[in-house]
Amino acid sequence: MRRRVVSLWFPRLPADRLLRQDHTGGTRPFAVVAEEMNALRLYALNRAAEAAGLIEGMALSDARAIFPDLQTVVAAPDHDASFLGALHRWAGRYSPFIARDGRDALILDITGCAHLFGGEEPMLADMLQRLEDLRLEAHAGCADTKGAAWALARERRGAVIAPPGETRAAIADLPLGALRIDRDTVAGLNRLGLGKIGDLTSVPRASLARRFGVELVKRLDQATGMTYEPAAPSSPPKIFAARMTLPEPIGLLDDVREALRRVLAQVCKRLEDAACGARGFRLAVRRSDHSEEMIEIGLAQPARDEALAMRLFERKLEKLDAGFGIEFLRAQAVKVAPLSARQLSGEPSEQSADAVDELIARVGNRIGFDHVKRFRPADSHIPEREFAYASATAGKLSTAGNPAGVWGRPPRPRPLTLFAPERAHMILPGRPPKAIAWRGRKIDIARAEGPERIAPEWWRMNNGWGGKPKDYWRVTAADGERLWLCCDYACDDADARWHVCGEFA
Structure with a gap:
C-alpha cells in the first residue's frame, strides 16, 4: 500500500485562537505582536489586517502608521502550543498517526484511513469544513511524501491532493521556497534562472550539492520520494x-x-x-x-x-x-x-502532613501560593545557613515523600528562636561575661555551657564572618532566661564583642 500523508496548516493560528470568541466575526484588523530584537513586531494577522496592507514581521510602529486603529494582543506561545495540542487530539478522528509540525501545523499519516470517509477528497473536505465551523482557517495538502504535502498546503489554498504516484508532477510548478530551504539558497537559485521545483530536475545533482550544499538535495529528494522522511507520530497530552x-x-x-x-x-x-x-x-x-x-x-x-x-x-x-x-x-x-498509591498507616505524623498540605492549599488559594513559604534544610554547618526559604509547594514535610529534605540532628542543641546577631555589651568581664546589657536591660548570667567553636565556610567569598571562627555559649540568666551568646574566639576577654544569636525554650 502506497504511503499517503496530509499536512494540515493553520496560517493564522495565534490570531484565530483569540478571535474565536469574538462575536463580531473578526472583521476589524487584528494582530498578535511579539518582541523581537528589542522591538514589537507583528506575529500573526487576521484577513482584515492583511487586506489593510500589513504583513507578518513588520514593526508595530510601522503598522500603526499604516492603520492607527489596529487592535493588538501580546503573543502567548504557551497558549498557542496548548491549543495546537487540542487540535492534535481533535485530528485523532482521522488518523492514529499524528505529529506536530512546527508551531502551526500537523502531519497526519492517513495510509489505509481514507476509505473510512469515502476517499481522500471527502476526508479533506470534512476536515476543513469542521475547522471552518470552529472559526479556524486551515489548508491541507495530501501527497505521497511529507515534503510534498507540506509544499501543497502552503502554496495552494483549500484542499489540494496529489494523486498517488504523481507527486513529482504535482509539485513541479511550485516555487523553490516550498522545499523548506533557506532564503539565501532560494535567492541564489533564482539568480541562476531556477524559480520552480521542476527546474531542478535538469541540473546535475552533484553541481547543486557542491554549490548550495547537501541540504538542498536532501529536501528535493524528500519531497519527490527519493529519500524517506519519517513523520514520527506523537501522543497528545492526556487530558483529565x-x-x-x-x-x-x-x-x-x-x-x-x-x-x-x-x-x-x-x-x-x-x-x-x-x-x-x-x-x-x-x-x-x-x-x-x-x-x-x-x-x-x-x-x-x-x-x-x-x-x-x-x-x-x-x-x-x-x-x-x-x-x-x-x-x-x-x-x-x-x-x-x-502519584502512586500509598498505604495508610494512620499514624499521627502522616495525618499531620496531610493537614499541613490542606492548610497550605487553603492559604495559597486566598493569597497566592507565591506568598506562602516554608523553611527547608540547607547543606551548611553555619547555624544561620542551615535553612532556606522555599515555596510551600516545593515538597512534602513527611520524610516518606521527600527523604532528601529531612532535618538533620545538630551536633549541639540549637535555640528555638534564631535571629541575626544582636550586640550585647559586657558589664562584668569573663568568658563568657558574668553580666551583659541586652535590649535595654541587665542580664546576670548564672550558668554557661560551651564553648562550641564553629569555623567559617572558607569557600564563600562573602560569609559575613571576617574569616574567623566563632565561639558559642549556651547561658542561663538568673531569672531562667536561656540565651545563645557568641564572640570571636581569638579575642581577649576585654576586647571581645559579644552578640546574642538566639533564645532557647
Whole structure:
C-alpha cells in the first residue's frame, strides 16, 4: 500500500485562537505582536489586517502608521502550543498517526484511513469544513511524501491532493521556497534562472550539492520520494476532564455544588486509574446567555481527593454569579503529575502532613501560593545557613515523600528562636561575661555551657564572618532566661564583642 500523508496548516493560528470568541466575526484588523530584537513586531494577522496592507514581521510602529486603529494582543506561545495540542487530539478522528509540525501545523499519516470517509477528497473536505465551523482557517495538502504535502498546503489554498504516484508532477510548478530551504539558497537559485521545483530536475545533482550544499538535495529528494522522511507520530497530552450539560439551567448554590461534585468524581476516578494526581483543578461554567466564567484552585501537593477539592472550591462557589442560569460545567485537572498509591498507616505524623498540605492549599488559594513559604534544610554547618526559604509547594514535610529534605540532628542543641546577631555589651568581664546589657536591660548570667567553636565556610567569598571562627555559649540568666551568646574566639576577654544569636525554650 502506497504511503499517503496530509499536512494540515493553520496560517493564522495565534490570531484565530483569540478571535474565536469574538462575536463580531473578526472583521476589524487584528494582530498578535511579539518582541523581537528589542522591538514589537507583528506575529500573526487576521484577513482584515492583511487586506489593510500589513504583513507578518513588520514593526508595530510601522503598522500603526499604516492603520492607527489596529487592535493588538501580546503573543502567548504557551497558549498557542496548548491549543495546537487540542487540535492534535481533535485530528485523532482521522488518523492514529499524528505529529506536530512546527508551531502551526500537523502531519497526519492517513495510509489505509481514507476509505473510512469515502476517499481522500471527502476526508479533506470534512476536515476543513469542521475547522471552518470552529472559526479556524486551515489548508491541507495530501501527497505521497511529507515534503510534498507540506509544499501543497502552503502554496495552494483549500484542499489540494496529489494523486498517488504523481507527486513529482504535482509539485513541479511550485516555487523553490516550498522545499523548506533557506532564503539565501532560494535567492541564489533564482539568480541562476531556477524559480520552480521542476527546474531542478535538469541540473546535475552533484553541481547543486557542491554549490548550495547537501541540504538542498536532501529536501528535493524528500519531497519527490527519493529519500524517506519519517513523520514520527506523537501522543497528545492526556487530558483529565469531565463535563456536564444540563437539560435546564441551574442557579442555586446547592445545585451547582452537586453538579461540581459529580464531575469532580469522574476526574478523580480517571486520575486514580492513571496513577496520577493534580496540583490544581479548573472549573469552567457557561451560562444560558453564553457568557463564561472560570474558577481555579491549587493544591500544595499532587492529589486526587474529591472531598479536598470540594472544600477548596466551596469559598469560590459562593462568589460565582449564576446569572440567568448555568447550563454547562467542565472540570479539568491541571498540572498533572504521577502519584502512586500509598498505604495508610494512620499514624499521627502522616495525618499531620496531610493537614499541613490542606492548610497550605487553603492559604495559597486566598493569597497566592507565591506568598506562602516554608523553611527547608540547607547543606551548611553555619547555624544561620542551615535553612532556606522555599515555596510551600516545593515538597512534602513527611520524610516518606521527600527523604532528601529531612532535618538533620545538630551536633549541639540549637535555640528555638534564631535571629541575626544582636550586640550585647559586657558589664562584668569573663568568658563568657558574668553580666551583659541586652535590649535595654541587665542580664546576670548564672550558668554557661560551651564553648562550641564553629569555623567559617572558607569557600564563600562573602560569609559575613571576617574569616574567623566563632565561639558559642549556651547561658542561663538568673531569672531562667536561656540565651545563645557568641564572640570571636581569638579575642581577649576585654576586647571581645559579644552578640546574642538566639533564645532557647
